[in-house]
Amino acid sequence: MxxxxxxxxxxxxxxxxxxxxxxxxxxxxxxxxxxxxxxxxxxxxxxxxxxxxxxxxxxxxxxxxxxxxxxxxxxxxxxxxxxxxxxxxxxxxxxxxxxxxxxxxxxxxxxxxxxxxxxxxxxxxxxxxxxxxxxxxxxxxxxxxxxxxxxxxxxxxxxxxxxxxxxxxxxxxxxxxxxxxxxxxxxxxxxxxxxxxxxxxIFVCATEDTEMARNLGRYLIATYLTVPGYAAFHDWLGRAEALAPMHAAWKAGDRNAAMAAVPESVIDDLVVHGSPEDCRARIREYLDHxxxxxxxxxxxxxxxxxxxxxxxxx
Structure with missing residues (x-):
């Protein structure tokens, strides 16, 4: 491994x-x-x-x-x-x-x-x-x-x-x-x-402060996934509908609204967070797949x- x-x-x-x-x-x-x-x-x-x-x-x-x-x-x-x-x-x-x-x-x-x-x-x-x-x-x-x-x-x-x-x-x-x-x-x-x-x-936020982890994830996702290559990647992966409000707000120039529009489910999908033990277990899921x-x-x-x-x- x-x-x-x-x-x-x-x-x-x-x-x-x-x-x-x-x-x-x-x-x-x-x-x-x-x-x-x-x-x-x-x-x-x-x-x-x-x-x-x-x-x-x-x-x-x-x-x-x-x-x-x-x-x-x-x-x-x-x-x-x-x-x-x-x-x-x-x-x-x-x-x-x-x-x-x-x-x-x-x-x-x-x-x-x-x-x-x-x-x-x-x-x-x-x-x-x-x-x-x-x-x-x-x-x-x-x-x-x-x-x-x-x-x-x-x-x-x-x-x-x-x-x-x-x-x-x-x-x-x-x-x-x-x-x-x-x-x-x-x-x-x-x-x-x-x-x-x-x-x-794999982006890992080793904290049990879920709100902190999600806020950081919200910022990173709005910054990265609005880049055309990453936007197309997530369209291909099936997240076009979930991320459409974020893209619309970003295109309109409202960065705060774009961050707020990132669904928590997407954050939890893409950013590993929790205790170190929880994070290690989540990383092993990637290996299992x-x-x-x-x-x-x-x-x-x-x-x-x-x-x-x-x-x-x-």
Whole structure:
């Protein structure tokens, strides 16, 4: 059984993660996964973790395929693959137009084509090949890694809907998803198939203060699930009607009304909350429904997230 943790923990400086990371394997964790939105980049926390522990598998969930050039992405990944030989997983994904264009000033190429082309480029680069030619979304001229990794990293794709899940099934080593319930895992797994790894980031609010957990969940759901990709994902999962009032209020510019319109049933579906024991049991429901790798993202409750991470160990 795999059991992962998202790093860095919110509000905890990177340098203060060392003691926790050194003990995670003993606590039963198997994986550390980074993220990349507007905080730490995806690679630096894992570079540090590779020096602080030699047992945990390290993964990016995920690196956007638009915000680095293909060669720069290959170089960063190859470096980490050498530092953590045989235990690094490169998760890549299309991210969102807000991050790619709004924050980075980069054109948002069609997500499926860009992700597919970067995946194919990386396979060639990690094999030590000279990459020279045209892909549908970019052209590479005579690039070869100075040192290809001794063990090429597995490559997983961020995937929310059938087309990307099927691409992951055909050409990648697995898929990474998030913002889903245990029951939703079966629908995602049906598109991916049984032969590839399925990982999911699971948002966990380890508190028995239900009102606090739901208020935090309300804010996060209104923020995330109004992004077009996530909105379409939840339409596909069958939540279009339940989330229609939230989308209408958000579109009208009333953020408070949008948060208020998120049904409690949706919050309880998508955000794990309760005592640490309750949270662990709920995470195991994801595994029972076909998830291979839960990636816990601890949500702030006012206490120490380091202690929360310890309390959620399997």
């Amino acid at each position: 795999r059991w992962g943790l998202t790093v860095p923990l919110t509000g905890v400086p990177l340098r203060e993660h060392r003691a926790l990371i050194a003990e995670l394997a003993e606590l039963g964790y198997t994986d550390l996964w980074s993220a990349e939105v507007a905080g730490a980049d995806a690679f630096t926390p894992l570079v540090l973790a590779s020096e602080w522990d030699e047992r945990l598998r390290l993964g990016t969930a995920v690196v956007p395929v638009h915000t680095r050039g293909p060669a720069a992405l290959a170089m960063s990944a190859a470096t980490l693959a050498d530092l953590a030989s045989g235990r690094f997983v490169l998760g890549i994904g299309a991210s969102s137009e807000t991050i790619v264009t709004g924050w980075n000033g980069i054109a948002y190429d069609p997500p499926l084509a860009r992700t597919r082309d970067v995946l194919r480029f990386l396979r060639q680069a990690f094999a030590g090949e000279k990459v020279d030619g045209e892909f549908d979304s970019f052209t590479i001229r005579r690039f070869r890694l100075e040192k290809a990794p001794d063990v090429a990293p597995a490559i997983m794709l961020a995937a929310l809907r059938p087309q990307m899940l099927r691409l992951a099934a055909r050409e990648a080593d697995g898929a990474i998803t998030n913002w889903l319930s245990p029951g939703d895992v079966r629908q995602v797994r049906a598109e991916l198939g049984d032969d590839k790894e399925l990982a999911a980031r 076909g998830l291979d790798t839960p990636i816990i993202a601890t949500l702030p409750t006012g206490g120490s997230l380091v202690e929360v991470a310890r309390s959620l160990a399997p």
